[in-house]
Structure formats: C-alpha cells, structure tokens
Amino acid sequence: MNTYAKPLPAITEQSRPFWDAARQGRLELPRCDHCSAFHTYFEPWCNACGREGVHWDGLSGRGRIWANCRFHKAYFAGFQDDMPYNVAIVELDEGPRLVTNIVGLAHGTLDEMPIGMPVQAVFDAVTDAVTLVKFRPAEAA
Amino acid sequence: MALISNRKDSVAVVGVGTTDYGNLPEHDATSLGIWALRNAAEDAGIALDQIDGLVVQRLSDYQKFIQITAMSPRLVTATPGAGRMTGGTIQIAVQAILSGLLDTVAVVYGNDGRSAGARYGGKDDNYGTGADQMWFPYGMTSPGAIHAMAFQRHAAMYGTTSEQLGAISVAFRRHALLNPTAVMRKPITLDDYLAARYICEPLRLLDYCLINDGGVAMILTSGERARDMKQKPVYVRGLAQVSRLAQGELPEDFGYAAMQRASQRVHELAGVGREDIDALMIYDNFTPTVIFTLEGFGYCPRGEGGRFVEGGRLELGGQYPTNTNGGHLSDSYMQGWNLNAEAVRQLRGGLPDRQVPGAQFVQYLQGGPLSTSIIYGTEPN
Numbered sequence: 001m002n003t004y005a006k007p008l009p010a011i012t013e014q015s016r017p018f019w020d021a022a023r024q025g026r027l028e029l030p031r032c033d034h035c036s037a038f039h040t041y042f043e044p045w046c047n048a049c050g051r052e053g054v055h056w057d058g059l060s061g062r063g064r065i066w067a068n069c070r071f072h073k074a075y076f077a078g079f080q081d082d083m084p085y086n087v088a089i090v091e092l093d094e095g096p097r098l099v100t101n102i103v104g105l106a107h108g109t110l111d112e113m114p115i116g117m118p119v120q121a122v123f124d125a126v127t128d129a130v131t132l133v134k135f136r137p138a139e140a141a
Numbered sequence: 142m143a144l145i146s147n148r149k150d151s152v153a154v155v156g157v158g159t160t161d162y163g164n165l166p167e168h169d170a171t172s173l174g175i176w177a178l179r180n181a182a183e184d185a186g187i188a189l190d191q192i193d194g195l196v197v198q199r200l201s202d203y204q205k206f207i208q209i210t211a212m213s214p215r216l217v218t219a220t221p222g223a224g225r226m227t228g229g230t231i232q233i234a235v236q237a238i239l240s241g242l243l244d245t246v247a248v249v250y251g252n253d254g255r256s257a258g259a260r261y262g263g264k265d266d267n268y269g270t271g272a273d274q275m276w277f278p279y280g281m282t283s284p285g286a287i288h289a290m291a292f293q294r295h296a297a298m299y300g301t302t303s304e305q306l307g308a309i310s311v312a313f314r315r316h317a318l319l320n321p322t323a324v325m326r327k328p329i330t331l332d333d334y335l336a337a338r339y340i341c342e343p344l345r346l347l348d349y350c351l352i353n354d355g356g357v358a359m360i361l362t363s364g365e366r367a368r369d370m371k372q373k374p375v376y377v378r379g380l381a382q383v384s385r386l387a388q389g390e391l392p393e394d395f396g397y398a399a400m401q402r403a404s405q406r407v408h409e410l411a412g413v414g415r416e417d418i419d420a421l422m423i424y425d426n427f428t429p430t431v432i433f434t435l436e437g438f439g440y441c442p443r444g445e446g447g448r449f450v451e452g453g454r455l456e457l458g459g460q461y462p463t464n465t466n467g468g469h470l471s472d473s474y475m476q477g478w479n480l481n482a483e484a485v486r487q488l489r490g491g492l493p494d495r496q497v498p499g500a501q502f503v504q505y506l507q508g509g510p511l512s513t514s515i516i517y518g519t520e521p522n
Contacts, residue, residue, distance in 0.1 A: 007277035041271045067290035070342035074264040087281045115297040
C-alpha cells in the first residue's frame, strides 16, 4: 500500500474551490468583490478594504521567489525521507504570496533557488483528493 | 469621584525573582512561577499578601497559583504563553498602578517548556489563519523557519552575512560566561558557530534560543511607595507597544515601521534618547531578530544591522552592551522575562563580573508581531 505520509490540508467549505481548481491544474484564489485584492486565507472578509464578500479568480501561476529556506530538521514525520528539503515563498505576478516547495532543481540547494528567480506553478497530485501547488524554475524567455 | 485616581506618580520595579533555569521536571509552570514570586517578594522585602494585583503569563493555572500562595489580590489575570505578550503583560501592571486602581502588582512568568516537551513547529504550532492548509503540506512550520526566510531576504537586500549572525551568538555567549546561572557557559568562537549544524538553513543551532524550564517574577509599585522599600527602585520610564500582527508572520519590512513607531513613543515617554541608553536587552529568539530590532528601534540605519553588530559593539565594553546575562541564546529562553530582570539588576548596580559601569538607563526591545519597548531608569521621570 502506498500511503502518503506528509500533512494534508484540512480542506474547509471556504477553501474547497482552491483545492478543486488545483486538482484541475489551475491556480485560483479568493478575490475581494470590492477592491479586487487577492487573499491567501479563506475568510469572507477583505483585509485590504475591510468589506465582506469574495469570489474566485484565476492566476497566471507565474511569479518569483520572495523568500527561501531549507529544513534540516523534520517537524513532520512524513518529510523525514526528503531531508533536507526546501520551502519557499513565491510572490505571484498578480501580487499574493504562497508558501510552496521548489521542484525541478538539480540538488535542491538554496543557491539553485535564489530570491528573485522566476518560477512557474506545477500541480502535484499527491493523493486522489489533494493536488499541491508547487513551483519550478521558469523556462528562459 | 472619578473612577480612577489619575495618580500623578511614577512606577518602579521593587522586586525581582528568578528560579534556576534548566531541566526541572519536579516543577510545572505554575510551580516555577510560585518559586520566582517567592524570590521576588523576599527581594522586595514584602509578604505576598501585600501584593494586590497578580498578572501571570504562560503558567495557565492561576487558580492553583492563588491556592498555593494564599494570596488575595484585587486583580487576577493571565496572558498567553507567547513571548510576544511579555511587554504587554508588564504594561497591564504599569497601567493598574498609574491609574491608582492598584498599589503593588506582581507579574509572574512560569515556563516548563523543556520538561513538558514544548515544540515550536509542527501541527500544534499554528498562529493566525491558514497554516494547516497553506503551510504544513509543504513542510513549512516553526518560528525558526520564518526567521530563516526573513534573514535570507535581509541578506539579499542588504548583504547581511552568517558571520554577522555569528557575532551576535558569540557576544551573548561571552556574557553568559560571566553569569554563573546561565544555562550555556561553554565558550564558542565564530568558527564553532559556523561549524554548528543547520536547523533551518541558513540558520544554525547557535542561532536558536534555548528552551528550558524556569520562572521570573517582578513586583512593581508606585514610585512613592518604592522610596521606602528594601531595594533601590528601578523606574519604568517609558513603555510602548505597536502591533504588526496584520502584516503576518513575515512582514516585508522586517517589522521596521511598527518598531519605529514604538521607538518614537517610548523615548518620548522616557525623556531620554538612544545616546542616553547604557545597555540593551533585545528579545533574541533567533539571531536575525537582533538585527531587525536594532534597525527598527533606530540604533543603526536601516539595512545596516549586520555591520552594526560586528566588532564587539554589543559586548560588555562595547558601545551598547546587549543581553548581558547571555540572553535567550545562552542564558535561557525565558521569553523576554529574564531580559527585563537583567535590566533591573543592571540598574541596581553591583553585578559581579558583568556590571555595565554607571548604568542609568537600560532599554528592553521586543521586536516581533507585538513590538514593545520599555526604558528603565535609576531615577523617576
């Protein structure tokens, strides 16, 4: 039996569209009905303009690495075999920032994924129900 | 009659008590707090029943605390165990005394994190909204990882280096060598720092604070009462807090704007400038915090924090002796409390080996999401 041992997202009714879109290979986030700010949390309130009401909107999946680090300690048992593993924050072209992993690197070291590096979303179906949004280096333009 | 007396007076710390720090499994957090408060009361020369306000932090069982100490305060309240709450907890005591509602308030902290197996990072360490969906599936967790990422940004923007972080770690360890009760007293060099294993790269073991068991208590009262008490009073000259919780765990300015506002306010209240400060007590959960905090509170230009900490500037004998007890990195992670205790002890004077000569003003700096600063002084405002 091939069990997935890493933490899985606690999907709620508010977040389900995000995860449904990811399963279909699309990146969508909640967007304020009033001021159009994107949110990376799943609440009905806008932290930019303070009003209520969000809709879902698609993003390009293009962005740049905004921050990075590499874990040498396993806080989750499921990551033990991946050590050391990288985590990045990617700033999407549309503005919001997502916590993610950078894939498609030769060794996964921090110098291969510097801050500012262009990246592109990829969709990793880790289980039947959950697809994670990860990023790989963008193709040279 | 007005609801409060609007006492026109100062507030002073008249008692400080600390426990041992380390692995103390025979005590829970409440018991550690009781131990600390008993020491503080003895230090102040008062009985526990002379304390009319009790504010406890982290030790969650205030009822047991009262049962065992048989106190009967007129205010009992408890604040959460996060270190960001420390400055605000002291603020509650200061406000209660200044308002005239209470005369003598104890602030008590107890932490059994080491023997109770406290974990920073992992599924039970979840601040704010969304980490269980947007962080944990990618393996993102822990305050250390946040600070690793923040440091990476600072390094990319300003050229800050690991060696500069190492200078902080080495400086505070040197201070711990002069403090017989510090937990980590093994000398370290910059090479030792660089050879330490990564926890969350680029941060190493020696960038992280030390989780231990321990307790700290302070007793505060009005300046008028303080004059006749056992110890030389240490006055709370100014206190200011500015929240930046809305900017999330990793604000793009490293918390600079919030700290600048707190800084301006605390110096206005205290009536003293940075040039008057004799020593700093900086909340050092991780070494990068020290750099962000020095910048935010204006001790060096923005982006210059890495260069500022080089050359022994934070060491005893340097321009701004900082965390003279060893700080969270080498004394113990008492979440700001041991730093406030050290501020008071420095201002009383006469510390063996680590006394800052002639210290008149010491500033506590707490960066982070509840940026707070306290300026303590030997004279009232």
